Amino acid sequence: MSQRVLVTGATSGIGHSLVINYLEKGDVVYACGRSAEKLAAISEQAQQLSGTLKLVQFDQLEENELVSALNEVEALDIAILNAGDCEYIDIALDFDANLFKRVIDINLTSVGVLVREILPKLKEATTANSSVNPQLVFVGSSAAMMPFTRAQAYGASKAGIGYLADSLYIDLKPHNIDVSLVLPGFIKTPLTDKNDFEMPFLLTSDEAAKRIDSGIQRRHRHIAFPKRLIWSLKFASWLPATWWRKIMLNSDQ
Template sequence: MTAKNILITGATSGIGHSLFKHYQQQGDNVIACGRNKEKLQEMAQQAKLIGQFDMTIPSEIEAFSKSVDSLDILVLNAGNCRYIDDAKQFDGELFADVIQTNLISLGWLLQYLLPKVRQGGQVVFVSSSATLMPFQRSEAYGASKSGVDYLANSLRLDLLKEKIDVTLIHPGFIKTPLTDKNDFPMPFLLNSEQAALNIAKAIDSRKEYAHFPKRLTMLLKFLSFMPNWIWRKLIIKG
């Protein structure tokens, strides 16, 4: 099997790091991107290339992209999660920061890295099952990830002529440094290695859409079809 050239954003921790290890052990050429310089330097011997940049700064992405050759798979995984704790005293700065990190940065990443994806290649968006239903305190995170969903599904149509597939991923709760900060129950929690295997299977199958764990995502899909007053009683706390 020919080794693939795979670029992963957010590769220094969580799902991204587990995906890096999966593909590296498989013998693929993995380009690891992130902000953590020390972690990237530790990964340098296993990676084809490392990219240390802030994805909210277009000039840093542009400079890094010049060192990237042809890609088979572009995995847009990096993101952040912050909550609106007081809706009445809405934090516009927090909202803008999350939208910038999770959504707007994808436009810059696509501008500079999508041209590197070869014909027959694949772009993967790691979104969230939080987009299946509205949740408390998730105005910023949910809005950003809903934008990711629309971006992926729309881009898929426009890349048909380029013969580039687009895969949208909806993970449930995954144990990562990001979710370690959560102060609420996380049902059907998976570890990052389990999440990476699910994502890798979806990529290998060139699926347009994948969601997991099914026990959570199918429940959310079912609840979303119920009358509002029913699911609100189930999810609203306090």
């Protein structure tokens, strides 16, 4: 039985791979993105696949545009809120408040508007078929598990996404809506291509999409990967604060 799946940030990276993954499975996929040109490119790819593609164009930072575009979306079985950006604050003493606001707005504040607009569409799926629990999926980051140098804006935004997902998990469970939080490690995407540091256990976006799909199918509350990186971060977080602070300070030299 096909599913109705919405993916934001669908035109590149993990989002694009998720769209292709679900189209290959024969699902109805709402691909959300800002660029009409890039959405059209997905449409060309979809002609080779068995699923049904529906393009939803909007700028996530433009609330009226977002609301108008999502009015065209019907009941959903899965909504994956993946769109986001990463910018680094290179000089902490010259803290860039505009950069900080920009990252928080796209990665966190605008997600609140998405949640408001998408929840009724997920709830509609439970009304139509009480045996089906629709799923709301947030794509966070393993970077939120530990403080990293230069990542004040990105890390804060993803930590906020993590808290949002875990809190909604509690409050939406009685309404038969499941919530999952994705915590990926380093994934090769246009965003990470800009990184000037070593990225251990780097995965492709296609590999990430398959792991996310598998976790969603199993209805895992947290979908964290790759395991070697996740356990390394967990172990570091269990160390005394003075130890991991020293590790982070040394790694920045």
